Amino acid sequence: MMVENLIWGYVYPNEAEIQWSVLIVLYPYITGLVAGAFIASSLYHVFGKKEIKPVARFALLTALSFLLVATMPLLTHLGHPERGIEIMFTPHLTSAMSGFGYIYSFYLIVVVLEIWLSFREDIVKTALNSQGWKKLLYSGLALFSYDISEKALHEDEKLAKKLAIIGIPSAAFLHGYVGFIFGGIKANPWWSTPLMPLIFLMSAIVSGIALLILLYIASMKLRKRAIDHKCLHSLAHYLWIFLILDVALELLEIVSMKYESLEDIEIINRLLSDKIAFTFYGVQLTLGILIPFILLLLVGIMKNRETLKMIMISVSSIFVVIGVFAMRWNVVIGGQEISKSLSGTLTYEPVFFSQEGVLPAIIILAIPFVILVVVTRILPPWKDMEEEVPESKPKSTIKHLY
Numbered sequence: 001m002m003v004e005n006l007i008w009g010y011v012y013p014n015e016a017e018i019q020w021s022v023l024i025v026l027y028p029y030i031t032g033l034v035a036g037a038f039i040a041s042s043l044y045h046v047f048g049k050k051e052i053k054p055v056a057r058f059a060l061l062t063a064l065s066f067l068l069v070a071t072m073p074l075l076t077h078l079g080h081p082e083r084g085i086e087i088m089f090t091p092h093l094t095s096a097m098s099g100f101g102y103i104y105s106f107y108l109i110v111v112v113l114e115i116w117l118s119f120r121e122d123i124v125k126t127a128l129n130s131q132g133w134k135k136l137l138y139s140g141l142a143l144f145s146y147d148i149s150e151k152a153l154h155e156d157e158k159l160a161k162k163l164a165i166i167g168i169p170s171a172a173f174l175h176g177y178v179g180f181i182f183g184g185i186k187a188n189p190w191w192s193t194p195l196m197p198l199i200f201l202m203s204a205i206v207s208g209i210a211l212l213i214l215l216y217i218a219s220m221k222l223r224k225r226a227i228d229h230k231c232l233h234s235l236a237h238y239l240w241i242f243l244i245l246d247v248a249l250e251l252l253e254i255v256s257m258k259y260e261s262l263e264d265i266e267i268i269n270r271l272l273s274d275k276i277a278f279t280f281y282g283v284q285l286t287l288g289i290l291i292p293f294i295l296l297l298l299v300g301i302m303k304n305r306e307t308l309k310m311i312m313i314s315v316s317s318i319f320v321v322i323g324v325f326a327m328r329w330n331v332v333i334g335g336q337e338i339s340k341s342l343s344g345t346l347t348y349e350p351v352f353f354s355q356e357g358v359l360p361a362i363i364i365l366a367i368p369f370v371i372l373v374v375v376t377r378i379l380p381p382w383k384d385m386e387e388e389v390p391e392s393k394p395k396s397t398i399k400h401l402y
Contacts, residue, residue: 011339011346018336018348021356023073025332026364028178028200029325031070033368035171035201036208037063038111043238045114045164051234055216058381060115062215063208065372067108072364077356096181103177107170110163116141117160119379124148141378175204182331189264189342190271190335195253202246203324209239210320215372216385217314223382229306233299236313239320240296247289250327267342275345276334279326288323292316 041059044052075081088105091098116123124146127138176197182188183196213235220227257268272280295316299309333348351357376382 011341011344015339015346018333018346020332020336021077021348022329022333022350022358022361023077023356023364025325025328026361027070027073028175028332029207029328030066030073030365030368031175031178032200032204032207032324032328033211034063034066034070034208035175035204036206036210037066037212038167038171038208039205040209040212040235040238042164042168045118045161046168049234051230054228054231054385055212055235057115057118057384058216058219058376059212060111060118061375061379061381062212062372064111064115065375066368067104067111068371069364069368070104072367073361076360076364096177096184099177103170103174107167107174110167110170114160114163114167115379117156117163120156121148121153122379122383172201176201182335185335187340188335188338189257189262189268190338191331193253193257195249195256196331199246199249199253199327202242202249203327205242206239206246207321207324209235209242210317210324213239213313213317214321217310219376220385225382225385227310228385229310232310232313236296236299236316239317240293240300243289243293243296243320247285247293250285250289264342267338267345270345271334271338275337275347276330280330280334283326284323284330287319288326289320292319292323 037059040052041056041063043049044056071084075084078084087098088101091101120142123138123142125148127135127142128146130138179197179200182191182200183193185191213232216232216235217227254272257265292315295312299312299316302309337346337348339345352359354360
């Protein structure tokens with residue numbers, strides 16, 4: 001397609017090519033899944049929500065699997081990925097981007113330590129009941145410490161809770177920081193808003209819980225085990241609550257822009273009515289928020305019909321993860337489609353086979369699921385997920401939703 005057909009209005013000559021591709025869309029999306037999954041696990045480890053226990057350890061493994069891949073979109077985007085480590089050793093301290101390496105490293109340590117403490121009893125038992133290379137592997141994972149007395153396990157639980165408490169603000173910083181990077185770019189009217197870090201954080205929690213729901217249902221179906229509907233409904237309940245907060249912040253941002261009607265409102269209107277109209281109104285707001293909101297509301301009102309409610313929760317979760325990806329797309333790509341002249345727009349045309357194309361993005365997004373399969377074989381979380389939990393009586397009024 002000719003470049004002239006991708007441009008509307010007046011743009012600067014050096015803006016013909018959009019620099020931040022689908023990989024940069026994927027970066028905040030993956031970090032959001034990490035933060036959301038970790039916060040979901042903290043509902044049990046910190047706030048003592050017993051109904052979340054079946055997926056608490058599984059959520060930690062999910063967070064780790066995606067966390068290990070969180071830097072890959074950025075490194076692939078770089079012309080020289082090997083230089084990425086330089087940001088750790090020669091940081092520009094006044095740059096927001098320089099803080100990512102330290103936040104990421106600290107958060108990774110917290111997640112790994114909490115996983116180790118949560119699984120230490122299982123690791124030690126496996127080491128004591130194994131032979132050969134398997135015994136050596138699990139002994140190494142246990143750090144050759146085999147004390148699983150009641151006192152030792154109690155200390156592990158206390159320390160794991162402290163790490164989870166530390167991990168909550170760390171997760172918030174990890175993803176709120178991404179929103180801060182965009183919100184701090186004053187020259188771009190679509191990005192420059194103090195609500196951006198909060199919007200990124202809320203949508204991260206929403207996407208993480210939705211992903212956890214899908215993974216929990218899929219894993220139970222693949223293992224042919226019964227789903228704990230009390231746990232599933234509780235996750236759906238928290239998804240519904242955070243979905244309300246998410247849409248409130250997103251709409252508040254748009255309403256404030258419209259109400260203020262600054263000099264850049266015309267280009268914002270052009271962006272919303274043309275460039276990202278489908279992905280914003282159709283995918284992000286309707287598919288990703290409105291439909292899941294209605295479905296989850298119906299789940300809370302309905303009596304019995306657990307299979308139907310599970311399907312509705314699954315569909316809602318699928319729509320949510322798609323909608324949050326659309327939100328990341330609208331922020332990253334939509335912001336770049338506004339010319340710095342504020343009098344024109346550009347069009348991003350994704351390429352499939354390219355270093356920054358769709359294919360590498362698909363591969364990177366698939367890697368965490370492969371890692372999750374591996375880590376669940378090494379550290380099986382199924383004991384918690386397959387425990388028999390008595391089902392609670394369903395509530396039928398909106399006042400007592402879920």
